[in-house]
Amino acid sequence: MNGITIGEALVAKLRQRGVTCVFGIPGVHTVELYRGLAASGIRHVTPRHEQGAGFMADGYARVSGKPGVAFVITGPGLTNTLTPMAQARADSVPMLVVSGVNKTASLGKGLGHLHELPDQLGLAKTVALVSEQVADTKALDPILDRVFHSLTNGRPGPVHIEVPLDIAAAEYQETPFETFDPEPPVDPVLITQAAKQLAEAKKTVVLAGGGAKRVEAGLQELAEALDAPVVQTVNARGLMHGHSLTVPASPSLNAVRALIESADCVLALGTELGPTDYDMYATGQFAELSGLIQVDRCSDQLTRHEAALTIQGDVDLVVPALFEALPHKPKQSDGADRASKTRDAAWEEIGPEYRHQVEILNAIRSAAPNTLIVGDSTQPIYAGNLFYDHDRAGGWFNAATGYGALGYGIPAAIGASIADPAARVICIIGDGGAQFSLPEIMAAVDENLPVTFVIWNNHGYREIAASMQDVGVSVIGCDPSPPDFAATAKSFGIPFTTAQAEPQAVAHALRKIAALDGPSMIEVTASKFEPQKD
Structure with missing residues (x-):
């Protein structure tokens, strides 16, 4: 690999380690990573926000069993990815985040460079299992050895590599591979x-x-x-x-x-x-x-x-x-x-409202068997987490437990679909949570992915509103206005239909729309929470 840059070598070595897809938004601080990407054979998927890149990598890893990889820029690119990294840490999901960082001589000096952070590496270490900087032209190989060892040994989670601008463009120098003691066999x-x-x-x-x-x-x-x-x-x-x-x-x-x-x-x-x-x-x-x-x-x-x-x-x-x-x-x-x-x-314990939600999930399962169902914090997902028998191992996951990040469902469903292109993917997300990451649907359009986005529209944060009322707090801030989802789907150029929040209605809408190629959207009209009056 003589005569290539550190950025080019990093991409090539990721390919050697089995990486076939990266999620990222190019910027001036990652140009050198992209120099070698086009010829590498690695698929590149462009999200609309770095948080989307991280959640896509998460969904990809959960379905493929391989690390999801995100390329992000210095500063805001990395800070936008910290939330997905924290979700991955909570759920033991293998994820590699590669970021740029300013030139080595400027780090920690507060000189006002573009995207500057006081200590980007230290910030990443708060959530990453391992966070390392490629500090010189001989450091790449041992760092890759260490981070991939962390990804494949012990409890998995997110790891991070940052590459200073001056190092990314410098000529790569090969160094011997590090060796690690193998994991001990089960006693x-x-x-x-x-x-x-x-x-x-x-x-x-x-x-x-x-x-x-x-x-x-x-x-x-x-x-x-x-x-x-x-x-x-x-x-x-x-x-x-x-x-x-x-x-x-x-x-x-x-x-x-x-x-x-x-x-x-x-x-x-x-x-x-x-x-x-x-x-x-x-x-x-x-x-x-x-x-x-x-x-x-x-x-x-x-x-x-x-x-x-x-x-x-x-x-x-x-x-x-x-x-x-x-x-x-x-x-x-x-x-x-x-x-x-x-x-x-x-079944009796979860009560009639949650039982109704589970019956809708059962109808979805019958209409679309062996489907990947990816969710966010919303009523049917809460209900399913309490009681639901899915028909595919590893085919039900969401962000309503553990770290609990809203906005997870849409990009994670995209990553899941890329990991298993033969699978139908259903993303169940509330109207509130959808507004965290709605633009990411365009990535599904770009990639022509068979993902159906089921928007559970109850006009607000129903579960939070109920929780506030239950403890005697006046309900406030829980009714953000949803967009016109029909118009939104039209602007995305994807098929759209609606359904009432009833099992057969949702199943009928799913059968109707899921038969079409590419992404699609179903808006399920659910009842809005009405606070009790004193």
């Missing part, structure tokens, strides 16, 4: 101990988190051998669809907590046991986890909860190892009954 002694405990347990419950979403067949096999109901957090929905042992309901619900507390052994697979899944209502109460066996890639995570046994390792490897270590003798056959009773009780 067979711990597998044997866990299998013994599971075999002796009478009422096991499995808690499956996002770390288990790529091991569906193995999880089903293990659950059947254990006769154990499987509770899925939001990021694990779609696992074991329709199975008699599935419990596709929030562990924050009393019915699910009761199931967990009745267990004499809890097997937690790739879940951080965080409050947005396990204490959604902020009561401060967690279900008691008897005989907890916790499996996670992150060693820090395994120290945060008291457990009978912890196993550090990839769930994809631990699950089949546990299955093979079990004695495989028939267990008590009440697991399906326990799961069924929990599903019934959870």
Whole structure:
């Protein structure tokens, strides 16, 4: 690679590491990154805002299983991307953000350069697992080695590389690759101990988190051998669809907590046991986890909860190892009954309004099976996070838990569609959240992506308004006027239709519009929140 710039070398080395798509908005501080991009074979997708670039990278990574990559400019480009990086950190999503930065000699001096920050690298370090600067022409190779090691070992998340303007244009100098000790194999002694405990347990419950979403067949096999109901957090929905042992309901619900507390052994697979899944209502109460066996890639995570046994390792490897270590003798056959009773009780618990929302989701699933459903904080997504059995592993994800960033749904759906061009993608987003990132739909138009944007229009922030009223606060600031979505869709040049907030009406609209090529929009007319008068 002699005779090329650092910017060109960086792009080429990303391609060597399997990167096939980047999301970015070029600027004067990233021109050198783009010098080598056209000839690299890497697809470039242009969002309308750097926040969109980060969320697209997030959606791409969740579906592809590979790091999503964003190119952003110095200063505002990076600060606009910090929110997606924080969302990725919360949900363990592998993301690489490459930014420019001002010339090396100017950094930290406050000279008033364009896009200058006091300490851009330090700012990125507040959310990135690793944030490094290519400080000289020999630094690129070891930095790429380190950041990709972070992306593929331990708990994934966002990483950041910044390239000063003077270094980006300088001639690349190759340096030896760094070597890292391989991740230790899963301890067979711990597998044997866990299998013994599971075999002796009478009422096991499995808690499956996002770390288990790529091991569906193995999880089903293990659950059947254990006769154990499987509770899925939001990021694990779609696992074991329709199975008699599935419990596709929030562990924050009393019915699910009761199931967990009745267990004499809890097997937690790739879940951080965080409050947005396990204490959604902020009561401060967690279900008691008897005989907890916790499996996670992150060693820090395994120290945060008291457990009978912890196993550090990839769930994809631990699950089949546990299955093979079990004695495989028939267990008590009440697991399906326990799961069924929990599903019934959870369904009743969520109440009529949320049940209606879930019925709409069920109708969407029937009208568009095996679809990727990407969401934002809005009524149907809240309802589905409480109770919804999706039919595709990894096919239900949203930003209504964890970091909880509004504006996520539209760009994340675009990234998801690029990761799996054969899949139909449905983005469910409220009229309020849509206004955070509505222009990103034009990126879907540019790329001719099969994404249907379902706008749930209740004329405001209904859930926030209800929350304010519930605690005796006057409802204010919760009714931003929505745009004319029909006119908006027309300006985007995409098909548009409307539907009432009823299951069959939404399903009919979806069948009608989803048969068309490219992106489309459905506006679902829902009731506006009316505060109670004193």
